[in-house]
Amino acid sequence: MRNIPNYDLYGESARPPWYDAFNFEWIVERSRPNGWHIAAHRHDALLQILYIRRGSGHVLIESEKLTIEAPCLILLPAQTVHGFVFSPEIDGLVITAAQRALESISKAVSPGLVPVLQHPALISVRPAVGERTLMPLFDLLEQEFRGSARGHIAAGMSLMIALFVQVARLTDAASSAGATVNDRRAAQIKRLRELITAHVREHQPIDFYAEKLRVTTTQLGRICREELGHSPLSLVNDQLIREAQRDLVYSGSSIKQIAHALGFEDAAYFSRYFRKQTGVTPKEFQAAAHRDLSLN
Known part of the structure; x- marks a missing residue:
């Protein structure tokens, strides 16, 4: 995804994800x-x-x-x-x-x-x-x-x-016109996204989601890779980061409180996880977000 242009509207620089539009x-x-x-x-x-x-x-x-x-x-x-x-x-x-x-x-x-x-x-x-x-x-x-x-x-x-x-x-x-294999897979992906949204802060293993969908972990991995080009774990990580970014920008809580609310027992581990996924620490992200918001 790093080589795909990321725009607000086509040809215009993207704004951070917390802006309404x-x-x-x-x-x-x-x-x-x-x-x-x-x-x-x-x-x-x-x-x-x-x-x-x-x-x-x-x-x-x-x-x-x-x-x-x-x-x-x-x-x-x-x-x-x-x-x-x-x-x-x-x-x-x-x-x-x-x-x-x-x-x-x-x-x-x-x-x-x-x-x-x-x-x-x-x-x-x-x-x-x-x-x-x-x-x-x-x-x-x-x-x-x-x-x-x-x-x-x-x-x-x-x-x-x-x-x-x-x-x-x-x-x-x-x-209602009739389900195909692609229809079933689309339904499974939709249900997976719903489950991830509901349980992401619980840090459930991929086995948990596979069981909910009544497929094996291997089958779930294949469905995600073939339909989305990503692993189930990457979907979980993406959702968890989105939740973290929203909390860092809007909640007013400390980073330690946010880490615990997101299911991390240790704030230091949360910071390492966040940096691995985004390239910046939670503190750096929060400061940049608040600075950007104060200028608009």
């Missing part, structure tokens, strides 16, 4: 100046959802190249490597929002949406559904983004939740 733009605004080609990149903390009304092209999602057939939705969670080649007649929009904020709201109002937010997808949309159900939501989202009325960010994020309810319904409809 909500952005609406038409695809042509950014793709035309780039020759209809958006090179592979990722967003550290931002989720994107695209709605393609007309036109064609290809989307790269991790290592898979998929054909864009309008109308369709493209969902790209934070840290998903992606790129595009659009036809000049492309007509569509892209919404960018803070992944963590959306997940927090979803956990409070509809926990079943969280896995939908965490899995990249290309979803076919029937034209009638797109125009009668999705476009009214997108129109409202654009109004909130373009305007400056009180609470426009909160209103935009609420509309995003309503949008993802519709995405979940479309996903459910597609799943």
Whole structure:
């Protein structure tokens, strides 16, 4: 991942993952100046959802190249490597929002949406559904983004939740058409992510997650490597670091208290672990984060 550009929006320097963000733009605004080609990149903390009304092209999602057939939705969670080649007649929009904020709201109002937010997808949309159900939501989202009325960010994020309810319904409809091996694996990955989120502070062994999923540890490792290109342990480490970063920035607790809250008995070991995963110590990360926040 170190060689993949990490952007806030495409071509713009990435901001730290604790910033909230909500952005609406038409695809042509950014793709035309780039020759209809958006090179592979990722967003550290931002989720994107695209709605393609007309036109064609290809989307790269991790290592898979998929054909864009309008109308369709493209969902790209934070840290998903992606790129595009659009036809000049492309007509569509892209919404960018803070992944963590959306997940927090979803956990409070509809926990079943969280896995939908965490899995990249290309979803076919029937034209009638797109125009009668999705476009009214997108129109409202654009109004909130373009305007400056009180609470426009909160209103935009609420509309995003309503949008993802519709995405979940479309996903459910597609799943009901019949499960394949890939469908089952996607479901297993979603469930694994849920389990990791729920138990990461307990420092459970990989055997624990395999047992919950009713597969062997070897099978779980193969599924993760083939579907995600990462081991189950790396998924656990990534989630634990995200939790640590959030606590270091927002909690106001000491590093020792944060270490214990994350399940580390020894703060020194937590510091070594954090530095191994991120390249900086918790204290260095916290100081830089607070300094950045104070300047914005």
